[in-house]
Amino acid sequence: MTCCEKAAAGAAALDPCLCGAPQTARAMARIEADLTRRHFLGGTAAVLGLFAGFGLAPRELRAQTPGRPTLLTNLRFFDGTTPSMQTGRDILIAEGRIAGLLAAGTGPEGAEVIDCGGRSVTPGLIDCHWHATLVGISQIAAMTQDVGWVHLMAGREAGATLMRGFTTVRDTGGPVFGLKMAIDQGAVTGPRIFPSGAMLSQTSGHGDFRLLNLLPRMPGDGADHIERSGVAAIADGRDEVLRRTREQLMRGASQIKIMAGGGVASPYDPLDTAQYLLDEMRAAVEAAADWGTYVCAHVYTPKGIMRCIEAGVRSIEHGQLADEATIRAMAEADVWWSIQPFLADDDANQYSDPKSQAKQRDVAEGTVRAFQQGRAEGVNMAFGTDVLFNPRGAASQGRQLAKLTRFMPPLEALRLATGAAGQLLALSGERAPYDGRLGVIADNALADLLVWDGDPERDLDFLSDPDANLRLVMKGGRIFKEQL
Template sequence: MADLTRRQFLGGSAAVMALFAGLRTPSVIGAQPRGNGPPILLTNLRLFDGSGAPLRDDVSIRVDAGRIQEILPAQAETGEVERIDCGGRVVMPGLIDAHWHATLAAITQTTAMTADPGYVHLVAAQEAERTLLRGFTTVRDVGGPAFALKRAIDEGIVHGPRIFPAGAMISQTSGHGDFRMRHEIPRGTTTPLSAGELMGVSAIADGEAEVLQRTREQLMLGASQIKLMAGGGVASSYDPLDSTQFSERELRAAVEAADDWGTYATAHVYTPRGIQRAISAGVKSIEHGQLADEDSVRMMADEGTWWSLQPFLQDEDANVYPDAERRESQRQVAEGTLRAYEMAQRFGIKTAWGTDILFSPQNTPSQGRQLAKLTRFYAPLDVLAMATGSNAELLALSGPRNPYPGQLGRLIPGALADLLVVDGDPNASLDFLDDPERNLRLIMKDGRIYKDSL
């Protein structure tokens, strides 16, 4: 890795991944996924189609050429097919995590900022396969150098979910995406970029011109949406939770650049002031927002803004912080989570779900459990609809920048064939998602079977 050129390092998570194109980490999938033969017919099943409607019996699902071709009566004639007997189990769409960090979830922050780029990407490739085997066939990546990983997955070099990449998180100086150390301040006009910027984790920009440039750079690299840091956070070292970041003019510069590219901007923010500023600037999705008040939630409803919420509950899956200040911020966010889900339902907000597991390799296995927690606030089928059909609607805001044209999150004719066969009754509970190795019996993405323990 020491011989990588600066060009490869700067542009080139793709260049780095190319070095490993002929290699594979040990795969629990084993052989290549199957799906190039005759059409597949799934029979003897209960269908959850991703809409939130009750389960349907007495139907079969015909898959061909990577799509759901037909939903058939159970006894219909089908011609030559590969039949898969689901044993009366539930068949549902593949899950969608709308707030994921594909390159950064399974490493610590220290590793992200100090390790060889090749190591970071190899760990991410391994975690991508684990993500798929947890039943997540699609993720919206909202920060980090995921372009190369996406390409490697799409080309079949490694296994993993579909990735909607945002690229680097765009942050002001001292903002939630400023990972520099104190000794790196101040930055002069000729000072090299920081390690986080070189890796593509974040892009620091001040003023409308710099925000516009950094946004356009991510669009050039292939971003399907833009991620802006519009407020403080819990985990960061410098920016207080209650801080408001970027002026409305700066935010609007990024929003307009994304809109010119046919897509949208999303914003990390917690507070009412930051939420309202982001919405006024044209941001289409509020990430987190647990400290929202009724006025800011009403503004979301009036503008049709999405609320991408995560079950931050300060429980056994929460990050552990050594200092009292961050623990207090974490407590405020956890209390706000309870209010947020109540207000989202009361005001009829379009609500998405995601995990936001970041720099926490110990927490990535909890991905499915984080979804199951929402049954504290919603009926189980409504939770599944949020993580399938509803999340797919949010991802579709990327319009012509959508890297996977086609219907996601639904099992209807013409939709992309991403589906799971599960042991469990989602009418009663989603606890089966906490043990995907045992309870996810078949995993299909794009009509190809990556796991089959039926």
């Protein structure tokens, strides 16, 4: 079945030219909500059988009975914003959304009741800096292997991501559009994905992984493997940046990612380099703004961050080398800081190149100061991991979030991966691929909910072992794991 054919019996055919568009994704969600569980399973049995051999078949335990709401009872919950656990309420779910926070024991008759046994309920976690197609493979594999294999590995990792409690990720670079479509249509288990598409990089920038023997690039030369597979797009000058930005928007990007400074993983660019001229950055920002969305930028240094702010970039990715004046400027400009606990510890991405190892140490030294000063200045901060080319490190996703308690109280840290992260995702406006609030337990928010063994007011250590401590995973009202 191709994406342009009917999604299920009785569903309206989709316009082929809108297959990757947000409005198509929303239409698919509405269609699925109208199908009974029996109809859904019958219509997708062949697809599930195809993917089962690769471990990609959806692991959903049960869907909500059509017309019958679900009621979570006997619980304490964190709503994603209020810095305390709340009690005395039940959570009503209907048609994939939170239909109400009711006084305990007052739920409607006929609701399917799930007793949480006094456990903690949180919104689904959000990772604002994830690479769904690049996390579970090595760098050399990403640069050389067949793209079909890369996507199958991404599908396997997507299921593991959801089982860790991350019901949404903002994908900050990579060929993720097909994976997102498969997840949204129910063929593969995984989180909601806010896709950036190919990362935009200048020549010699953080997204330029070409071998030196491929230089110089002449006007008639074709794109290299990384560009053809959709990992990155090399664009120099205003016209080329406009073209590549518009291509990602055409494919369904919910935001645009540019490389505005040196990086750790890239082989040629020192960490202190500034990348993209102001006019080039503005080209990406203007093209994104015309589509009602924004630009996020990989950057570490004060010079690069200040240039991003001037250009109108809305989200700084990393930024651990920012000085006090730059952090204050971020707060004044109402720019978001998508920040990661880069601490050069056992969970860090692994590099064999001594130059990359040295850059990694520099970033780690700035991480503690960045968290402390960012909080002091009141910068809008959201959690991300940026696990990259690191199959073993992918499983550390929850543990990385728990590390934030070194810098702030547990519920504040949890807010960075729930309510605050949802606010950052909302910058995509009409380009957001999902219609509804994320990261909160509130009326009419999307029903992404987790039930944990653990007390988020005390610590977040329980996030480190989701296999043992995560008792229920619900995404959009569908239960993917239940061990209550």
